[in-house]
Amino acid sequence: MLQKIETAIADCYLLKPKKLTDNRGYFIKHFQKEMFNGIGLDFCPTESYFSISHQGVLRGLHFQTPPFEHGKLVTCIQGTVLDVVCDLRMGSPTYGKCASFELGEETHESVFIPAGLAHGFYVTSIQSTLLYNVTTSYAPESDTGIAWDSIPFDWPNQQPIISARDAAFARLDAFKSPFTFK
Numbered sequence: 001m002l003q004k005i006e007t008a009i010a011d012c013y014l015l016k017p018k019k020l021t022d023n024r025g026y027f028i029k030h031f032q033k034e035m036f037n038g039i040g041l042d043f044c045p046t047e048s049y050f051s052i053s054h055q056g057v058l059r060g061l062h063f064q065t066p067p068f069e070h071g072k073l074v075t076c077i078q079g080t081v082l083d084v085v086c087d088l089r090m091g092s093p094t095y096g097k098c099a100s101f102e103l104g105e106e107t108h109e110s111v112f113i114p115a116g117l118a119h120g121f122y123v124t125s126i127q128s129t130l131l132y133n134v135t136t137s138y139a140p141e142s143d144t145g146i147a148w149d150s151i152p153f154d155w156p157n158q159q160p161i162i163s164a165r166d167a168a169f170a171r172l173d174a175f176k177s178p179f180t181f182k
């Protein structure tokens, strides 16, 4: 039901779901505990939320710091986005490196993001809806990020629409990471 694809970053996977199509449309199961266990992923979400964004919006790059760090399953259920992660785990062979994914309503692929990675996305369609499942609840005091334009990634737009909070984040090279690679 779910195909797990390795990415450039350890423990981060692209997940391809099976589309069950009939004359009404299609059905997709993007998360089930046992299905994830079957592909070697131990993932127990405690919270789910979604955001709707306009074309040209960039959200991120976000993460929660310990002890409220979380794994995240990200799925674009409407429109298209360029999804980006950056490895912040000290000792990781890919520390500071990025991986990107074109997610969207055609395939409904998800990205499985382990704790210790920063996550963000850029909206490439008129509008997009991004759905999240995360393993720890929202903890505003530990919800933070790094500057979107400080990572080694060539964004398609150098003047995206961003929040004031996202504009004020520390740059990657000035960021003291609390995450370690296990």
Ligand SMILES: Cc1cn([C@H]2C[C@H](O)[C@@H](COP(=O)(O)OP(=O)(O)O[C@H]3O[C@@H](C)C(=O)[C@@H](O)[C@H]3O)O2)c(=O)[nH]c1=O
Pocket: 049, 051, 059, 060, 061, 062, 063, 119, 120, 121, 132, 138, 163, 165
């Ligand atoms: C993430 C979050 C935000 N909020 C509030 C805070 C604020 O008033 C409003 C919008 O918050 P933000 O600007 O942080 O929303 P947004 O930029 O969409 O945040 C998201 O960005 C992407 C990249 C992620 O990876 C997500 O985990 C999440 O951090 O919603 C909650 O109440 N609960 C939550 O879980």
